[in-house]
Amino acid sequence: MKKTLSFEESLNLTHKQTINYYRNYINKGLATAFGILGLNILDIKSASGCTLELSNGDKILDFTSGIGVLALGHNHKKIVDVERKFQDLNIIDIQKFGPNKLQAALAYNLSQLLPEDLEVCFFAVSGAESVEAAIKMSTMAKGREGKYFISASEGYHGKTLGALSVTDTENFSEGFLLGLPKENTIKIPFNDIQSYKEVVSKITKEKIIAIILEPIQGQIVEPAKENYLKEICEISKKNNITVIFDEIKCGLGRSGTIFSFMEYDCVPDIITTSKALGGGKNAISAMVARRKVFNKAYGSINKSTLHTTTFFGLGEGCATGIETLNIISDKNFLDKVKLKSEKTFKALNKLKDKYPKYIKSIKGKGLFIGIEFDFDNIISSFTFKKIKIPFIKNIKTVLMGSLIREYLHEHKVLLHFTNAQPETLVFLPPLIISDEEIDIFIEATDKVLHKGLINLFAKFIYGNIKFGNN
Numbered sequence: 001m002k003k004t005l006s007f008e009e010s011l012n013l014t015h016k017q018t019i020n021y022y023r024n025y026i027n028k029g030l031a032t033a034f035g036i037l038g039l040n041i042l043d044i045k046s047a048s049g050c051t052l053e054l055s056n057g058d059k060i061l062d063f064t065s066g067i068g069v070l071a072l073g074h075n076h077k078k079i080v081d082v083e084r085k086f087q088d089l090n091i092i093d094i095q096k097f098g099p100n101k102l103q104a105a106l107a108y109n110l111s112q113l114l115p116e117d118l119e120v121c122f123f124a125v126s127g128a129e130s131v132e133a134a135i136k137m138s139t140m141a142k143g144r145e146g147k148y149f150i151s152a153s154e155g156y157h158g159k160t161l162g163a164l165s166v167t168d169t170e171n172f173s174e175g176f177l178l179g180l181p182k183e184n185t186i187k188i189p190f191n192d193i194q195s196y197k198e199v200v201s202k203i204t205k206e207k208i209i210a211i212i213l214e215p216i217q218g219q220i221v222e223p224a225k226e227n228y229l230k231e232i233c234e235i236s237k238k239n240n241i242t243v244i245f246d247e248i249k250c251g252l253g254r255s256g257t258i259f260s261f262m263e264y265d266c267v268p269d270i271i272t273t274s275k276a277l278g279g280g281k282n283a284i285s286a287m288v289a290r291r292k293v294f295n296k297a298y299g300s301i302n303k304s305t306l307h308t309t310t311f312f313g314l315g316e317g318c319a320t321g322i323e324t325l326n327i328i329s330d331k332n333f334l335d336k337v338k339l340k341s342e343k344t345f346k347a348l349n350k351l352k353d354k355y356p357k358y359i360k361s362i363k364g365k366g367l368f369i370g371i372e373f374d375f376d377n378i379i380s381s382f383t384f385k386k387i388k389i390p391f392i393k394n395i396k397t398v399l400m401g402s403l404i405r406e407y408l409h410e411h412k413v414l415l416h417f418t419n420a421q422p423e424t425l426v427f428l429p430p431l432i433i434s435d436e437e438i439d440i441f442i443e444a445t446d447k448v449l450h451k452g453l454i455n456l457f458a459k460f461i462y463g464n465i466k467f468g469n470n
């Protein structure tokens, strides 16, 4: 038999070995992309709050939050304490037959934090699973005539086949046979209420099952306009269409309220939540539905096992979920998020005025902020011919790559972007970020822009990319 690594040996892997194993046994393309973006310097020894400590002693500020998981930062003390207590007391993690205390408590807490009869929970591990649960529940609640799902262009809801059917970004679904037939999914432009009205007026209302939206569209950092979600809910209510708000990335304090839809004076029929729910230490997701939707779908005993999953609310996940919700829902915590958001927007808008040639817009909400750069301006001053670079399809991605590298290598600040909108740099820090850490980000941005983006791009491109001969 071939030898496997013990836990101790795993901890002692060198950084070089780690990169090689990642390349060979996880994902070769991603490993290449990490190299191009300069992320291979991240030989992380430990992490706490916003800070990653590297093996060479360098400290990096992590403003990616594990794409939204680390609302409370790395290894938040209260979450770690809950985990310790959980382990010291030998609390049960999984019990499939009979009621489960921590699941019951987490479900109760979610129902207390949500309005109206939005109070029946389904737990799972990943965000996509909670979206699957919402798709299935709304379908079952609608009844036999239901056929169509409506979602927004550039929306992201996960990559399992059902969730992918309502996802519309970066061609992630191309080449796959989707869970929902393509002809049953309708994409409408986000923030355009007229398009929704048109779809609803064209299709018999009995046939539309649900509309799913993110109150802040994550891939392009676009918050819903003021009355958009309210009108969506009103039109849907009149037409018996289930409204699903995907709060997986934008919820749990990110926007300054516990769930981001709460600022919009409306209540959906179902929400999905995940990412930050496990306090950055556990993978847990939840779908919460209105009681009447649940009752229609799975209310009777013979329907009670129609949608289940083995890892439905593991004990430790629920324990950290309970603690996370209690930390985040504290008014003081949320007020601080709003203040930090205001501070960041103000400072970034100042930079926009200082560098109008480079910054097109500052967008987002709460501590979910995008800096949209004017890359077209810069591209026109280069003569790009054939560029050979694995993984990267779009020259704007290359330009953003050079920015990410500059922030990381020169300013010790980790940021990210999405391929859906590569001209937008995403600032998604832990919500516990300090004012001083915000200042470091602003100062780094000022310095990056002061240096001049054209020089930066030229250095990056010539350093990383092979140009074609013809």
Ligand SMILES: Cc1ncc(COP(=O)(O)O)c(C=O)c1O
Residues within 6 Å of the ligand: 067, 126, 127, 128, 129, 131, 156, 157, 158, 159, 214, 218, 246, 247, 248, 249, 250, 274, 275
């Ligand atoms: C808004 C939104 N919905 C769903 C998902 C899918 O979650 P997961 O990757 O945990 O399946 C994500 C993940 O990024 C997301 O941002």
